[in-house]
Every structure is written in C-alpha cells, then in structure tokens.
Amino acid sequence: MSSSLDIAELGAIDTIIDAAIAEDLAAGDLTGRLTVPPGTAARGRIIAKQDLVFCAGPVAQRSFARVDPQLSIALRAREGASVRAGDELIALAGDARALLAGERTALNLLGRACAVATLTRRYVDAAGEGIRVVDTRKTMPGLRALDRYAVRCGGGHNHRNDLGSGVLIKENHIRCAGSVRAAVAAAKANAPHSVRVECEVETLDELREAIAAGADAALLDNMSDATLREAVAIAGPKGERRVLLEVSGGVTLERLPSLAGMGLDLVSVGALTHSAPSVDISLLFEVGG
Secondary structure, eight states: OOOOOOGGGGSSHHHHHHHHHHHHHTTOOHHHHHHSOTTOEEEEEEEESSOEEOOOHHHHHHHHHHHOTTOEEEEOSOTTOEEOTTOEEEEEEEEHHHHHHHHHHHHHHHHHHHHHHHHHHHHHHHHTTSSEEEOOSOOOTTOHHHHHHHHHHTTOBOOOSSTTSOEEEOHHHHHHHSSHHHHHHHHHHHSOTTSOEEEEESSHHHHHHHHHHTOSEEEEESOOHHHHHHHHHHHOSTTTOSSEEEEESSOOTTTHHHHHTTTOOEEEOTHHHHSOOOOOEEEEEEEOO
C-alpha cells in the first residue's frame, strides 16, 4: 500500500536518521556480528500490538535503507490509517544482520510518530468539527519535524514551527515591553505584512487591550469555561470577529467537547507531543529467504 508522505515534508529527515543510526551503530552491531552468520537471509514483519494510528512508515523504510539499500521494505498500512492490534505495518526481507542493525532506529522513530499521531487523533475526535486542534513547540528536541508531521497524520494542525516563523507575544515579552498594548503595537509596526501578530492574555482586560492594539489573534491562557464564554462575547461571533481566539492550558479530552461549542477558533495542546504515551509495535523475524 502506498503512502501519501512526501519526505520533503520532514525537512532534513536523513540528518535525524543518520544521527540515530550513529548513536546506535557507531561501533557496529557486536551481537549481530557474533551470532548471525554472514549472508543469512531473513524476513520480518513489523506489527501493531495495540490499536494505533499509523504514521511515518516511509521514515522507518528510509531508516532501514540507510543501513542497507538492498533491503526490501514494503509498507502495509497507509499514513494516518487507524490499525488494529495484530495488523502488519511493514514487511521486510534481506540480510539478517542489516535488518537487526536497523531495527531499533526504525522502531524508535516509527513508534514516536505513531504515538503522537494516535494521541492527536483522540483529541481531534473529541473536539469534532467545532474547533481546530493544534500543536505547540513542546516537541522532542531534534525531532520537531517528525512530531509536527505526526500531528498532521493524526488529523491535527501545526502552530508556528520556530521562533522565527511567527509572532506570539507571551507574558515575559509583555513585561519587557511594559504592557499588552505596547507589545502588540511594536510588533504590528515592525512585523512583515504576511505575519499574524498573536498575543497571550490571561484576563479579559488584557484581551480588550490586545484587540484595541490590533492583535490578529489572542491566546486565551488558562481561562475557565465561564471566562472563555465572556471572551467570545467580547471578541464577537465566530466568522465575524477580526481576531482569532486560541485557547491553551488545562485542555483535557473531557473538556474538549465543551470548548468546541463555545465559538473559539483554535485549541493548542502541548500534550500532543510532550506527553504522547508509547505505542507497542514489534519486529518479528523469520530466518530464510
């Protein structure tokens, strides 16, 4: 089954893969070299041992290929597909030593991506159509491209990628600038015309100040449901107001349906990438071509 993944979406994915391989194979695979006769052929299956959302199959495929380009690696699941425990995800064949050498890197990257995609799908399903679920920059260091791709595989959306790709004025920026109004005004005066200016606010007065200063989006931080409803009333109806409303902080799966019905635009969830629980996947071997 083919995948819709374009490796270009993941940026320098080979740099990530090569670093992971070097971390695991800098001195070679001692156990494989000592126990597996040269030229031994094997077939393998990566299977799901739990229900999950499949993500980054081509990354696992590429990881094995970096170890040995002669390996045969066939994807059995589609990117973003929900798979069941026991389903085959990837079929492999070739030199047994090479398969063993690439196993951990491939499973680590695949498992990480599937974990993020699976958790994201749960949040997206809980939110329904009423609000867009987005990630944050609370990603695994060095794996941001993979984490963000996995969020998309799970049906979520991406926030700004890095500090240079958007303006998000937060509490400490406001303290340095002197006020919400001063911070927003400075950003609006100097930001590129193509960049939205978003400002984090913790009170309704700060929201009013941000709107008056011309903020394009407001990040409503750690507000109760009652306060969020007041914030929507201040900003105006969805589709008619000129400021996007994003809610962050204290967002749980149980709370999402309520948030989705308030008329908010976005909910950002750091847990998608900083707290995704590991998924259970395994590579099973069969010796012989």
